[in-house]
Amino acid sequence: MEKELKFDAIGVLDFDHWTDAKKFSYSPPLLGPNDIELKIEVCAVCGSDIHAANGDWGRTYTPLAVGHEIVGNITALGDNVDKIKFNLGDRVGVGAQINSCGKCLRCLRNRQQNCKDFVGTYQGVDKKNGFETQGGYASHIRVNSDFVFRIPDQLDSTIVAPLLCGGITGFKPLITGEVKQGSKVGVIGVGGIGHMSILFAKALGAEVTAISRSNRKKEDALKLGADHFVATAEKGSLDSHVDTLDLLVMTASSFSESDIDQTLSLLVAGGRAIFITNPPAQEKLTLTPPTMLSNEYHIGGSAIGSPHDIEYMLKLAAEKQIKPWVQTVDINEESVSDVWKKMVKGDVRYRYVFTGYDKYFK
Ligand SMILES: NC(=O)c1ccc[n+]([C@@H]2O[C@H](COP(=O)([O-])OP(=O)(O)OC[C@H]3O[C@@H](n4cnc5c(N)ncnc54)[C@H](OP(=O)(O)O)[C@@H]3O)[C@@H](O)[C@H]2O)c1
Numbered sequence: 001m002e003k004e005l006k007f008d009a010i011g012v013l014d015f016d017h018w019t020d021a022k023k024f025s026y027s028p029p030l031l032g033p034n035d036i037e038l039k040i041e042v043c044a045v046c047g048s049d050i051h052a053a054n055g056d057w058g059r060t061y062t063p064l065a066v067g068h069e070i071v072g073n074i075t076a077l078g079d080n081v082d083k084i085k086f087n088l089g090d091r092v093g094v095g096a097q098i099n100s101c102g103k104c105l106r107c108l109r110n111r112q113q114n115c116k117d118f119v120g121t122y123q124g125v126d127k128k129n130g131f132e133t134q135g136g137y138a139s140h141i142r143v144n145s146d147f148v149f150r151i152p153d154q155l156d157s158t159i160v161a162p163l164l165c166g167g168i169t170g171f172k173p174l175i176t177g178e179v180k181q182g183s184k185v186g187v188i189g190v191g192g193i194g195h196m197s198i199l200f201a202k203a204l205g206a207e208v209t210a211i212s213r214s215n216r217k218k219e220d221a222l223k224l225g226a227d228h229f230v231a232t233a234e235k236g237s238l239d240s241h242v243d244t245l246d247l248l249v250m251t252a253s254s255f256s257e258s259d260i261d262q263t264l265s266l267l268v269a270g271g272r273a274i275f276i277t278n279p280p281a282q283e284k285l286t287l288t289p290p291t292m293l294s295n296e297y298h299i300g301g302s303a304i305g306s307p308h309d310i311e312y313m314l315k316l317a318a319e320k321q322i323k324p325w326v327q328t329v330d331i332n333e334e335s336v337s338d339v340w341k342k343m344v345k346g347d348v349r350y351r352y353v354f355t356g357y358d359k360y361f362k
Pocket residue numbers: 045046047048051096165166169188189190191192193194211212213214217251252253254255256257258275276277278279302303304305343346348350
């Protein structure tokens with residue numbers, strides 16, 4: 001019986017026509033003893049969905065359903081899953097990772113996101129069974145229970161979904177950078193992740209500078225709580241902000257329209273810049289050594305967050321009522337295609353969330 005089970009999904013069938021999203025069905029992996037199956041209620045649209053669907057990171061397999069900001073209800077539990085923590089019907093979330101080896105030093109040190117056996121929610125391969133993973137634009141998903149999160153009752157599914165990848169990705173550099181009351185934080189890129197990073201930095205008490213390419217998002221950034229706004233394309237607009245920031249969170253989806261030396265000049269000496277940008281595979285980040293050493297800048301990368309970080313973020317989001325700005329759209333082939341095209345144009349304020357799963361995936 002189990003072998004014939006199929007989940008319905010929407011995704012890319014042909015990378016040459018990637019915006020033409022199509023319905024397909026796939027056979028899920030067997031439900032392992034540590035796995036949870038959920039019936040998906042909503043899934044938000046991360047910038048990574050676009051990179052993966054358009055082949056920016058390489059043309060992997062098709063059909064490919066993306067989506068890794070998932071909220072749903074539990075429909076099956078493996079034998080070894082903690083039945084005190086999880087019950088059938090519970091509302092839970094899944095982010096960008098669905099498994100890791102669980103044994104290496106990285107996993108044991110709560111760095112599951114850095115495990116060499118990281119299994120992405122989509123465009124990943126689970127070494128255990130060879131399964132090529134399929135994401136949250138689908139009726140159901142099966143996930144190792146270590147990567148399933150209970151959702152605080154106070155948070156709506158559409159609000160919490162974007163937090164599960166984008167939110168943690170924008171929040172984690174604030175943890176690493178030890179942001180606290182009075183810290184001076186710059187967020188580059190007022191997109192999905194950038195706008196959530198602004199919300200979290202404000203919740204931690206930071207003074208926030210939003211850095212965007214143009215003035216188009218100035219009003220929104222200030223509404224989100226940013227104290228200052230800089231448009232990098234406006235001549236001279238950075239001048240008064242040079243040497244002011246302790247931390248720069250670089251959330252743009254590409255470095256192609258960024259001048260790194262210029263943006264680093266916003267940091268105080270010894271300041272830290274953390275990029276979460278995961279650009280097209282051919283892009284390189286160019287740094288100028290004398291600039292780095294004379295200012296003692298620290299540059300780092302950051303990948304989502306660990307399950308522990310995600311739990312902490314969800315708690316904080318419930319306490320501080322962190323609410324990403326979302327646009328809900330009922331899921332179907334046309335709406336997925338349309339949302340992807342809008343994402344490419346930058347026409348999003350600031351996270352699309354697919355809803356209406358019950359209507360579409362009968
Ligand atoms: N590290 C991780 O674990 C992780 C996790 C999730 C996503 N990501 C990556 O994070 C990036 C952002 O994701 P997102 O969901 O926030 O995407 P998004 O909503 O599309 O926002 C990206 C923002 O980047 C800026 N931008 C776009 N094109 C640019 C260019 N050519 N040069 C400079 N800036 C540009 C824009 O901001 P302005 O208009 O304000 O300039 C845009 O709003 C993606 O690369 C994604 O793959 C990384």
